[in-house]
Amino acid sequence: MLARGPPRRCSGAGVRWRRQEAPSAMPRVPAVGLGSGGQGGATGVVKLVAARPAATVVAAAAGERRAAGPPAAAVDGAQLANGSAVAGISKLVTSTVGKSTNILWHDCPIGQNERQNLLNQKGCVVWITGLSGSGKSTLACALSHELHSRGHLTYVLDGDNLRHGLNRDLSFKAEDRAENIRRVGEVAKLFADAGLICIASLISPYRSERSTCRSLLPNSSFIEVFLNAPLEVCEARDPKGLYKLARAGKIKDSDTMQNWGLPFT
Numbered sequence: 001m002l003a004r005g006p007p008r009r010c011s012g013a014g015v016r017w018r019r020q021e022a023p024s025a026m027p028r029v030p031a032v033g034l035g036s037g038g039q040g041g042a043t044g045v046v047k048l049v050a051a052r053p054a055a056t057v058v059a060a061a062a063g064e065r066r067a068a069g070p071p072a073a074a075v076d077g078a079q080l081a082n083g084s085a086v087a088g089i090s091k092l093v094t095s096t097v098g099k100s101t102n103i104l105w106h107d108c109p110i111g112q113n114e115r116q117n118l119l120n121q122k123g124c125v126v127w128i129t130g131l132s133g134s135g136k137s138t139l140a141c142a143l144s145h146e147l148h149s150r151g152h153l154t155y156v157l158d159g160d161n162l163r164h165g166l167n168r169d170l171s172f173k174a175e176d177r178a179e180n181i182r183r184v185g186e187v188a189k190l191f192a193d194a195g196l197i198c199i200a201s202l203i204s205p206y207r208s209e210r211s212t213c214r215s216l217l218p219n220s221s222f223i224e225v226f227l228n229a230p231l232e233v234c235e236a237r238d239p240k241g242l243y244k245l246a247r248a249g250k251i252k253d254s255d256t257m258q259n260w261g262l263p264f265t
């Protein structure tokens with residue numbers, strides 16, 4: 001068992017925000033202060049009455065030190081992403097990422113460190129790669145079970161399972177596999193950021209795509225495990241009958257059959 005104090009609650013829960021104009025000297029974050037909950041204030045409801053950045057309010061209410069994170073992007077008379085500039089008025093500088101324009105990273109006072117301290121563990125990703133039938137799901141579940149029994153919070157991202165939901169729109173064409181792996185890499189990163197030990201089990205045959213996932217995290221936080229079971233062994237197991245179907249040319253995207261047998265890159 002892990003030695004832990006009583007669970008702490010995030011004091012941001014139940015906060016009711018009252019919209020008000022931010023003073024011009026303040027960046028355009030919710031600019032609020034902390035009241036007592038108002039007359040007859042309901043439990044868990046905080047009345048917001050004065051100008052203070054919301055993040056500071058929640059940190060103060062929780063009695064915690066604000067986590068160090070990326071600095072807030074606020075400058076006077078900034079050149080905005082859309083090209084306009086307003087002298088003397090603080091504006092947040094937005095960016096363009098991929099196809100998303102005018103977006104802004106919003107930092108929270110509770111960060112990975114705080115969550116890791118709460119859970120008493122380090123968030124990371126264990127990425128299991130290998131042929132269909134090599135034992136990825138079996139290993140992922142066994143690892144999750146073992147860590148869980150030792151008091152660690154884990155979550156398994158299994159390729160098969162994710163294709164029932166998040167990735168149901170993707171086929172097994174090379175570009176869809178790439179998108180499949182990219183999405184799972186991003187989700188795994190979020191789970192690690194949440195402080196969990198995230199176990200991803202996907203065929204993920206291409207090194208370049210796995211490397212992209214690896215690059216989303218600090219090096220020591222991404223552990224790659226290649227289940228090096230030979231094709232003959234996997235094909236003999238064939239628990240879903242997929243190899244049989246593929247050999248008979250009856251499987252959709254059978255052009256990717258080569259990925260089942262070729263050595264992983």
Ligand SMILES: Nc1ncnc2c1ncn2[C@@H]1O[C@H](COP(=O)(O)OS(=O)(=O)O)[C@@H](OP(=O)(O)O)[C@H]1O
Nearest residue numbers: 131132133159160172177180202203204205252253
């Ligand atoms: N054409 C084709 N090619 C490969 N795999 C196929 C195909 N059709 C269905 N399946 C089943 O899909 C399961 C999930 O695959 P993944 O998402 O892990 O594949 S990938 O990482 O996108 O390459 C994968 O699960 P596992 O058998 O557990 O590996 C397969 O059972």
Ligand SMILES: Nc1ncnc2c1ncn2[C@@H]1O[C@H](COP(=O)(O)OP(=O)(O)O)[C@@H](O)[C@H]1O
Nearest residue numbers: 130131132133134135136137138139201237239
């Ligand atoms: N180490 C192992 N030795 C023998 N059989 C295994 C082993 N790991 C898994 N299996 C069996 O192989 C089959 C495929 O395992 P699975 O975990 O579903 O593979 P994958 O997720 O890679 O497709 C299952 O029938 C499973 O019981």
